[in-house]
Amino acid sequence: MFDVSFIPAFKDNYIWLLTQGKRAFVVDPGHATPVLARLEADGLALEGILVTHHHADHQGGVAELTARWPAKVYAPGNESITGCTHPLSGGECIDVLGQNVRVMAVPGHTRGHLAYYVEGALFCGDTLFGAGCGRLFEGTPEQMSASLASIAALPETTRIYCAHEYTAMNLRFAVAVEPKNAALQTRVARVGELRAAGLPSVPSTLAEEKATNPFLRCQEPAVIAAALEHGAAGCDPVAVFAAIRGWRNNF
Numbered sequence: 092m093f094d095v096s097f098i099p100a101f102k103d104n105y106i107w108l109l110t111q112g113k114r115a116f117v118v119d120p121g122h123a124t125p126v127l128a129r130l131e132a133d134g135l136a137l138e139g140i141l142v143t144h145h146h147a148d149h150q151g152g153v154a155e156l157t158a159r160w161p162a163k164v165y166a167p168g169n170e171s172i173t174g175c176t177h178p179l180s181g182g183e184c185i186d187v188l189g190q191n192v193r194v195m196a197v198p199g200h201t202r203g204h205l206a207y208y209v210e211g212a213l214f215c216g217d218t219l220f221g222a223g224c225g226r227l228f229e230g231t232p233e234q235m236s237a238s239l240a241s242i243a244a245l246p247e248t249t250r251i252y253c254a255h256e257y258t259a260m261n262l263r264f265a266v267a268v269e270p271k272n273a274a275l276q277t278r279v280a281r282v283g284e285l286r287a288a289g290l291p292s293v294p295s296t297l298a299e300e301k302a303t304n305p306f307l308r309c310q311e312p313a314v315i316a317a318a319l320e321h322g323a324a325g326c327d328p329v330a331v332f333a334a335i336r337g338w339r340n341n342f
């Protein structure tokens with residue numbers, strides 16, 4: 092398995108760096124400068140780029156990186172991605188540094204959003220965050236619910252490599268949804284310690300998200316009850332998800 096580390100970018104983005112010896116891939120390089128600096132410092136050769144969706148903070152550095160390195164660019168085929176060489180739609184298997192990576196279609200945040208899964212790790216862009224999920228800019232609650240359900244079906248030990256450091260902010264909302272969730276209180280304390288020490292709160296594990304992330308808990312009685320108090324049209328998971336997501340937008 093390749094090594095995974097992060098390159099911080101902008102205010103709170105993580106560009107994930109995958110390395111096997113001196114070979115490298117990056118995930119969602121929104122900004123080329125910090126990536127070029129890291130590749131140079133570590134003497135790495137960039138072989139490929141994985142893009143989850145078209146937002147500028149996820150693909151803005153692709154052109155500059157491919158001008159310097161002859162890297163393959165894997166990206167959603169139905170979104171406008173600069174320099175895409177390998178358009179994907181989900182369901183494909185691609186080779187990343189000798190590992191089989193499964194491409195998952197996870198529409199909702201954007202219509203072509205992809206996640207990249209390799210045994211033990213998921214690179215999910217802006218679909219799932221620590222204790223939260225992405226906003227529905229282009230998709231429906233039905234689509235996002237189905238996308239999150241496909242992620243929830245992965246092994247519980249899967250590490251969740253999301254693209255932003257949003258966990259502490261998301262946890263404040265999660266506590267409003269489930270004030271009596273003990274796992275949530277434990278996570279609030281741990282994330283507080285990590286952030287106070289200047290450390291990232293990610294990756295988390297899928298098990299941790301299932302225990303604390305309200306958007307993966309739309310079948311829990313406490314989450315259903317909170318959703319009904321915030322305008323849910325029913326108790327089914329999609330209606331609960333839609334109400335919780337709408338509440339979060341104005342939180």
Ligand SMILES: [Zn+2]
Binds near residue numbers: 144146200217
């Ligand atoms: Zn985005």
